[in-house]
Amino acid sequence: MATTAPDAPKPSTTAYRAARDTLVALSGQHDRAVAEFRWPDVGERFNWAIDWFDEVARHNATTALWIVEEDGSETKLGFDELATRSDQVAVWLSGLGVGRGDRVLLMLGNQVELWEAMLGIFKLGAVVMPTTAALGPADLRDRVERGEAKVVVANAADAAKFEEVPGDYLRVSVGSAEGWHPYTDAYAVEGHRFETVTSASDPMLVYFTSGTTSKPKLVEHTQVSYPVGHLSTTYWIGARPGDVHLAISSPGWAKHAWSCFFAPWIAEATIFVYNYARFDAAALLDQIRRAGVTTFCAPPTVWRMLIQADLSGGRGSLRELLAAGEPLNPEVISQVEKAWGLVIRDGYGQTETTLQVGNIAGEPLKPGSMGRPMPGVPVALVDPLTGQPADEGEIVLDLSEHPVNLMTGYLGDEERQAEAMAGGYYHTGDVAQRDADGYITYIGRTDDVFKASDYKVSPFELESVLIEHPAVAEAAVVPAPDPTRLAVPKAYIALAPGWEPDASTAEAILRHAREHLAPYLRVRRVEFYELPKTISGKIRRVELRDREQHAFDGGRSLSEEFRDDQFPDLKG
Incomplete structure (x- = not known):
């Protein structure tokens, strides 16, 4: 039986792939990468789920998503299957009246429906508001109200929380919940490939920050700032086509999109997920070895627990080790290197951005340093008092260089927005030092540093x-x-x-x-x-x-x- 040849790639896809391949080819040559890399021109119209994911997914049976449960059961979906399923979700939601610009509060765990729904909502041109299932009714009410949610997608087990959350929003449940539209209805859609037109500047994601010091901010990203911006994160991770990538992260937070969605699929790698009720270092290490995980990213808390476990079983197929979320202590890096012969590479970024600073595979590392600025990311340090460039100061992005991987802004908060963008810089609120070789070492939050x-x-x-x-x-x-x-x-x-x-x-x-x-x-x-x-x-x-x-x-x-x-x- 004859097979249908795939369509010629779109210009935006070609430009995107060329930019990615440049970074892959220059891994371990950071100075050249900084000098030669240019953000791809994806044009006025761009939709990452269609113009990148679908383009690499059609007719591609390679495993895109692999989820393993604590009891040993597992689910594998190929790229092509996920493209089809997300088409079904997009067509079905469109039939319910969901369209371009509508905000969708997405509150699911690490389950297949999460990835299907994100792709499908992106295809619609609607806006995903990722939300952790750990929230209670009061926080959900704040998100629905301030986020102006038009749709809520949640597991049936969480439906009761929304009884205390007023609003005329569409309710979609995974599992049976009275008064909610069953998500499984999407699977009845047949034979439709969903296509939409979105502008590169259209909103795509709205995140609520985790609120370490104050009420969560609403961070908006576009069809470019995260999907294109995460080329920097892909470069840092060092993933390649055919890799198996595991990141320990909970849905609802930006790091999950970084390392459990965009970066691995930009690299055309398999996303591997291990779900557990209670962290068990030995069980996690067994899964890493069994699944042939090649690139592994975990927050410092997990790394600190892992070094208290038995690492003598070896590293399996691991090639790249990474940490992000908070600075990683040198002692942890040292112990893992002694056991496995691999160095954990630290990286730095925020919900408001993609990876800004990182240690890159094949490059020298300096103890305690989080690395050097990423290609295309205009990182600078400025004195918080004078606003002038300095070798010790606040980490900022130079707005005159139009950082592609920076948020649109803080929604509904003009005061915070003005503070964040004051003086021609985006202000991270983090303080660091830079040495003569350009390596940046984290000192702390501007609020955390004190005098004694x-x-x-x-x-x-x-x-x-x-x-x-x-x-x-x-x-x-x-x-x-x-x-x-x-x-x-x-x-x-x-x-x-x-x-x-x-x-x-x-x-x-x-x-x-x-x-x-x-x-x-x-x-x-x-x-x-x-x-x-x-x-x-x-x-x-x-x-x-x-x-x-x-x-x-x-x-x-x-x-x-x-x-x-x-x-x-x-x-x-």
């Missing part, structure tokens, strides 16, 4: 030393108000298994800090504490700072803490 005895203290620097002690699983350093020194560094500690939260452990940790830190950076107080985190897993140091300030203002000491002056050998 008139010395500037970077919490991350101190935390990286603390985590080298075997008792410390995680640490968060904040200023504890002090009448003599203005503030002293205090560490909130999450203990590793087998250690007791007692004076002996506290003394051992304080002694370790004393021996490995300069006197003016000495950690003088510790407290064993369950670290407060955002729903996306980032430590909320603001809560810890407030706790310290409230105790100081109230004239009371925190009975749970240990101070260095309690131990005779550590006084002074």
Whole structure:
């Protein structure tokens, strides 16, 4: 039987592929990549789900998505099958009145329907608002109202949450829920290839930030800023066609789109997902080896748990190891390298952008550094007080160079938008240092850096030393108000298994800090504490700072803490 030859690729697809292939070819040649890479011109009309995904997916049976459950059951879908299923979703939603520009609150877990729905909604030209299923009715109400949701897609198990969320929005459920349209109806659509016309500047995604210090912001991205911008993320990951990529990330947050959607499919790699109810390092490592995972990205919290597990079983097929979300402590990198002979490459970006700074495969790494700016990303450091370029300052993007991978802006918040784009720069709110070779080392959030005895203290620097002690699983350093020194560094500690939260452990940790830190950076107080985190897993140091300030203002000491002056050998 004769086969139908695929259509000639679209000009936008050709330009997009050429840009990707340039970055793949120049991996390990970062200076050349920066000099030669140019963002692709995808034209006035562009829809990534159609002009890229469908173009590589049609007639392609290679596995695009591979999901493994905790009980061992698994689902595999090929690229072509996902293209067809997302067509069905797009046609079906269109029949329900969903169209270009409509915002769709998408609240699903790591399940097939999530990837189908994202592709289908993108094809429609509608806008996805990714949302974690961990939210309750109050947060969902805020998202529906401020996000102006026209549609909600959720699992039937979460439908009850929306009984307390008013609004005239279309309800779609995966599974049976009374009064909701069953998602499975989409599978009845036959023989339709969905095509739409979207402008490159059309909105595509709206993210609610995780809110480490304030009410979540609404971050808008276009058909270009994420789909084209994530060429930088693909370059950093180092994935290639035929790879199997695993990223530990929860749906609803930008990192999931980074590494569980755009970057691997830009690389034409397989997305591998392992679902579990409770993290089990040994089980995860078994799946990585069994599935032949080649590129693996995990947040620092997961890496810290992995180094406490048995890594002696080997790295399997792993070629690239990555970390993002928060800075990765050098001690973690060192332990993994000793066990597997691979270096974890750190990277930096935000919900508002794609990968801005990273360590690239084949390039020299410097301990503690998160790497160098990505090709096409105009990263600079400026002094927060003067706004002038500096070797230590806030990480910014130069708006005069029109950063392709930058958000449209913060929706409905002109004040924050003006602050973020002041002075001709996009301001990240993160402070870093740059060395003579252009390597950038993270110092901390502008809100987290503090002064003690008139010395500037970077919490991350101190935390990286603390985590080298075997008792410390995680640490968060904040200023504890002090009448003599203005503030002293205090560490909130999450203990590793087998250690007791007692004076002996506290003394051992304080002694370790004393021996490995300069006197003016000495950690003088510790407290064993369950670290407060955002729903996306980032430590909320603001809560810890407030706790310290409230105790100081109230004239009371925190009975749970240990101070260095309690131990005779550590006084002074």
